[in-house]
Amino acid sequence: MESMQRWYEASQRRFSVRRYKDGPEEKQLEALAGMAELLRAHGVRIAIGRSEEVFRPIFLWYGKISGTNSFAAIIVQKDAEPEMAGYVGEAFVLECTAMGLGTCWLGASYHKQTALSAVELSEGERIACITPIGVPDEEYTARPRRSYEKLTGLTAEQFGELPVWQKRAIECARRAPSAMNSQPWRFHAAEEGILVGNTSKNFGYGRLDCGIAMLHLELGAAYCGVYGDWRKEKNGSLFVRA
Ligand SMILES: Cc1cc2nc3c(=O)[nH]c(=O)nc-3n(C[C@H](O)[C@H](O)[C@H](O)COP(=O)(O)O)c2cc1C
Missing domain, CATH: 3.40.109.10 (NADH Oxidase)
Incomplete structure (x- = not known):
């Protein structure tokens, strides 16, 4: 913790x-x-x-x-x-x-x-x-990331209506690094949790990249006091609230 x-x-x-x-x-x-x-x-x-x-x-x-x-x-x-x-x-x-x-x-x-x-x-x-x-020997630099709309398929309004923990989890996952900054993931927020789907092979690093985003997502949820487990689904990994 x-x-x-x-x-x-x-x-x-x-x-x-x-x-x-x-x-x-x-x-x-x-x-x-x-x-x-x-x-x-x-x-x-x-x-x-x-x-x-x-x-x-x-x-x-x-x-x-x-x-x-x-x-x-x-x-x-x-x-x-x-x-x-x-x-x-x-x-x-x-x-x-x-x-x-x-x-x-x-x-x-x-x-x-x-x-x-x-x-x-x-x-x-x-x-x-x-x-x-x-x-x-370098100052912090925030590299660009995709918009929440692109990452979730939701409008800004719909994204704003998600539970706070889901917003925080996706916000933290959005910061995750990925090979060539490709961000080969999509986040689906649902009633039972958040699914991390892999959208590209990304030169062989796509699934590894998704694992980085999974950890970030879990850290964002934990920051809001929400803990859970990962469940493997056909279309990705689902973070299910405990
Ligand atoms: C799996 C993976 C492989 C990477 N490989 C390289 C690499 O070979 N050379 C490199 O300079 N950066 C590499 N990176 C760093 C990414 O380019 C970097 O994380 C991304 O551009 C986002 O920038 P940030 O980490 O500063 O947020 C890699 C990152 C990941 C996650």
Whole structure:
């Protein structure tokens, strides 16, 4: 419960940081390693690695990430639901934010082989994404998001009439990061809860992106004292109020 409040607040400050002043302090890395252990669930785990080379400039992505050599890998088992990589990974990302550290989900712009040699994988595991971790050297920037009308299919008036917790949940989900900022989701508010539907494959990250939005949605609901569970439906994941 405490973490939910902490992560909800962090969701308002999180943004993708690509330029860093420094890596995290040793004590912060220890605390994050502890959090990574707590978050291990649903076939997803997080491992912290260190490498000078993992953010080495890549053609097309020249100089994308600079100033830190610490990173976390979001590692998934073969049979894990892709949404869970986003769900668990974003909890870790928001914990970093709450500690004053910067992050940036990376699916493409890092050296995969270098990441693989910096963290140990077991049989049947792979790295879904990584994130740098460090002291931000950038000011907060709010990147554009789709309108509530586009995201929900409701008019502004209809959206305004939703219960407060649903509005807050969708508002928080709208802030979720996604690969290429594609926001490949649609939110359907209904009597029994809110459905998160996936609208695009988004270069293979669509369902992972939806998992990030699911965590944000749950944090927004919890902020209003509403807790619940996720139920898998044919057309997406439904957050059902407990
Ligand atoms: C699954 C995923 C993969 C991403 N991959 C990359 C990447 O390879 N390179 C990069 O610079 N940013 C990457 N991003 C960051 C997004 O571009 C960023 O989250 C989005 O533009 C929204 O901006 P914000 O995070 O500042 O709100 C990725 C984000 C997600 C969720």
